[in-house]
Amino acid sequence: xxxxxxxxxxxxxxxxxxxxxxxxxxxxxxxxxxxxxxxxxxxxxxxxxxxxxxxxxxxxxxxxxxxxxxxxxxxxxxxxxxxxxxxxxxxxxxxxxxxxxxxxxxxxxxxxxxxxxxxxxxxxxxxxxxxxxxxxxxxxxxxxxxxxxxxxxxxxxxxxxxxxxxxxxxxxxxxxxxxxxxxxxxxxxxxxxxxxxxxxxxxxxxxxxxxxxxxxxxxxxxxxxxxxxxxxxxxxxxxxxxxxxxxxxxxxxxxxxxxxxxxxxxxxxxxxxxxxxxxxxxxxxxxxxxxxxxxxxxxxxxxxxxxxxxxxxxxxxxxxxxxxxxxxxxxxxxxxxxxxxxxxxxxxxxxxxxxxxxxxxxxxxxxxxxxxxxxxxxxxxxxxxxxxxxxxxxxxxxxxxxxxxxxxxxxxxxxxxxxxxxxxxxxxxxxxxxxxxxxxxxxxxxxxxxxxxxxxxxxxxxxxxxxxxxxxxxxxxxxxxxx
RNA sequence: GGCGGCGUAGCCGAGUGGCCCAGGCAGAGGUCUGCAAAACCUUUUACGACGGUUCGAUUCCGUCCGCCGCCUCCA
Numbered sequence: 198x199x200x201x202x203x204x205x206x207x208x209x210x211x212x213x214x215x216x217x218x219x220x221x222x223x224x225x226x227x228x229x230x231x232x233x234x235x236x237x238x239x240x241x242x243x244x245x246x247x248x249x250x251x252x253x254x255x256x257x258x259x260x261x262x263x264x265x266x267x268x269x270x271x272x273x274x275x276x277x278x279x280x281x282x283x284x285x286x287x288x289x290x291x292x293x294x295x296x297x298x299x300x301x302x303x304x305x306x307x308x309x310x311x312x313x314x315x316x317x318x319x320x321x322x323x324x325x326x327x328x329x330x331x332x333x334x335x336x337x338x339x340x341x342x343x344x345x346x347x348x349x350x351x352x353x354x355x356x357x358x359x360x361x362x363x364x365x366x367x368x369x370x371x372x373x374x375x376x377x378x379x380x381x382x383x384x385x386x387x388x389x390x391x392x393x394x395x396x397x398x399x400x401x402x403x404x405x406x407x408x409x410x411x412x413x414x415x416x417x418x419x420x421x422x423x424x425x426x427x428x429x430x431x432x433x434x435x436x437x438x439x440x441x442x443x444x445x446x447x448x449x450x451x452x453x454x455x456x457x458x459x460x461x462x463x464x465x466x467x468x469x470x471x472x473x474x475x476x477x478x479x480x481x482x483x484x485x486x487x488x489x490x491x492x493x494x495x496x497x498x499x500x501x502x503x504x505x506x507x508x509x510x511x512x513x514x515x516x517x518x519x520x521x522x523x524x525x526x527x528x529x530x531x532x533x534x535x536x537x538x539x540x541x542x543x544x545x546x547x548x549x550x551x552x553x554x555x556x557x558x559x560x561x562x563x564x565x566x567x568x569x570x571x572x573x574x575x576x577x578x579x580x581x582x583x584x585x586x587x588x589x590x591x592x593x594x595x596x597x598x599x600x601x602x603x604x605x606x607x608x609x610x611x612x613x614x615x616x617x618x619x620x621x622x623x624x625x626x627x628x629x630x631x632x633x634x635x636x637x638x639x640x641x642x643x644x645x646x647x648x649x650x651x652x653x654x655x656x657x658x659x660x661x662x663x664x665x666x667x668x669x670x671x672x673x674x675x676x677x678x679x680x
Numbered sequence: 681g682g683c684g685g686c687g688u689a690g691c692c693g694a695g696u697g698g699c700c701c702a703g704g705c706a707g708a709g710g711u712c713u714g715c716a717a718a719a720c721c722u723u724u725u726a727c728g729a730c731g732g733u734u735c736g737a738u739u740c741c742g743u744c745c746g747c748c749g750c751c752u753c754c755a
Contacts, residue, residue, distance in 0.1 A: 209684095226755095227755075229755070235755085242755040351683095354750080355682095356683060359682090360681080360751090361751065425754075426685095426755085427753095428754075428755070429684095430751060431751080431752090432753095456755070458749070458754095459755080460748080463747085463748085464748095465749070466755095467753095468753095468754075469753075469754075494692075494703080495692085496694075498685085499685080499686075500686075500748065500749070502692090502748095504692095506705090510691085510705040510706085513704085513705065517718095517719095524718090555702095559694090565695095568702075570703065571702055572703090573703090578719095578720085581718095581719055581720070584719075585719060639714080644715070647714090647715095651716080651717095662717050663717080664713090664717090664718075665712070665713085669718090
C-alpha cells in the first residue's frame with residue numbers, strides 16, 4: 198500500500214500517512230449548517246474531500262467517511278421564524294437541496310451523514326462528564342467550556358490565549374467567565390426548539406456535536422478530520438479541547454486537513470455579505486465536470502478565486518475531455534461512463550504506467566490534483582494522437598482509455614459518452630439521413646446546400662465535422678454564455 | 681495587535697538549487713480540409729523588489745513592497 202503524504206494542520210508539516218488501523222481510513226469532515234442552500238465554497242470543500250476519499254479508495258484503503266449536518270442553530274431558527282415554519286422544516290429542506298447538489302456534483306454519499314439533532318444524548322453525556330471533571334460550568338441554564346483549563350488550547354491554530362486576548366472582542370454582560378469560553382449548551386428561549394437536559398431545557402452549542410459524533414462513530418484517535426480552513430479557529434480547536442478533556446485521552450483526531458476558501462472576483466465568498474454563487478445557480482449554467490475540474494486545477498490548500506471566465510475555460514477543457522471519450526467509444530475501445538458515483542474502485546492498472554505513476558505521485562504528494570489533471574490531459578493527448586492514425590493501434594488505445602478511466606474515477610471530470618444518453622432513439626437515424634443528403638450535395642460540389650445543412654444543424658446544437666475518416670456529428674454539450 | 685497564506689509567461693495554475701518538460705485556456709504559424717470544426721505539430725525572452733548563502737537561486741535565508749485569509753457565525 199502506497200504511503201500517502203499530506204499536510205497536517207496540527208504539525209504544519211507534510212507527513213507520511215500512517216493509518217490507525219492497517220489498510221483503513223476513518224475520516225470525519227465538517228459538513229454544513231443547513232440554513233440555506235450550499236454555495237461554491239461548500240462545493241469546493243465537498244469536491245476536495247470527495248477526491249481525497251476516492252484516492253484513498255483507489256489506493257486500496259477501506260474508507261469510513263463521516264460528514265455531518267448541523268441541523269439546529271441560530272441561523273436555522275431565524276430562518277424558520279422569518280418563514281413561519283418549524284426549524285426542523287428549514288433544516289430538512291436544505292438537507293434535501295444539499296444532497297441533490299452533491300449528487301449532481303458527483304460527490305459520493307458519506308458512509309454516515311449524521312444530524313446533530315439525532316445525537317443529543319451523546320452530547321448530553323459528553324457535557325455531563327465535562328461538568329463533572331470541572332472543564333465546564335453552568336450559568337443560568339447555559340453550560341460553558343472553560344478554555345483556560347486546557348493548557349494546550351490553541352495548538353491547532355497556532356494561537357496563544359494571551360495573544361488572542363489582545364484582539365478579543367469582549368462582549369459586555371457576558372455570562373462567560375472568559376471571552377474564549379464557549380457554549381456547550383444553550384438554555385432555551387421561548388419558541389425555540391429545545392431538548393431536556395439535567396441543566397434545563399435547551400439546545401447544544403455548535404462545537405459539541407462534531408466532538409460527540411466523531412467519537413461516537415469513529416472513536417478517539419481517528420485518522421483524518423477535515424473541513425474548510427475557516428473552521429480551524431475556533432471550531433476545530435474547540436472540538437479538540439472538548440473531546441480530549443472529556444475522554445481524558447488524545448489525540449481526538451490524528452491528522453487535520455483543511456481546504457482553502459473560495460473567493461469571488463477577489464473577495465471572500467460569504468453568504469453574510471451576499472458575495473456568493475450558489476451551487477444550483479452554477480450547475481444551471483455549467484457542467485458538474487467543469488466545476489470539479491476548476492476545483493482540481495487549484496491545489497486544495499490555496500485560495501480559489503472564482504470568476505466567470507475561469508469556469509468558462511474549465512468548460513472548454515472539459516469539452517476536450519468529452520470529445521476524447523466519445524472518440525474512444527466510437528473506436529470501440531469503450532470507456533466506461535464516468536464512475537464518479539462509485540466509491541469502491543481499487544483495481545490493478547496496467548494501461549499507461551507512466552501517466553498512472555505520475556497521477557499517483559501527484560496525489561500522494563499532498564493530494565496534488567493539479568498534477569493529476571496534467572497526467573489526465575497527457576493521456577488524452579496520447580489517445581488523440583493514436584486516434585489520428587489511419588489504422589489505430591487498438592491495444593494501445595484501450596490502454597490509454599483504461600488509464601483515463603482510472604484517473605477519472607478519482608477526479609470525475611470526464612463527461613459521460615454522448616450519443617448513449619438522452620435524446621430520442623430516432624435521432625441517429627435522422628442524422629444519418631441528413632448527413633447522407635449533405636454528402637450527396639458535397640459530391641456534386643453544391644456547397645451552398647451542404648453548408649446550409651451544417652449551419653442549420655449548428656443552430657439547433659448539433660455540430661457536423663468532416664474528417665478523413667468520414668463525416669461525424671455530435672450534440673453540443675452545453676452552451677457557455679457569459680455569466 | 682496576534683496567527684497564517686499568496687505574488688510564476690496574455691490569463692488560470694503546478695513545480696524545481698543547475699540539466700529537456702508541468703497542465704489548462706487564449707493568441708500565432710503549420711498539417712488535414714471545398715470551407716469550417718476537431719485533432720496533431722510548432723510557437724509566444726515566466727518566476728514581485730532588494731540584499732545574502734552558494735561554483736550556481738525562480739527554488740534556501742533576510743528585509744521590503746503588494747494582495748488575501750483567520751482571530752465573531754462561516755466550507
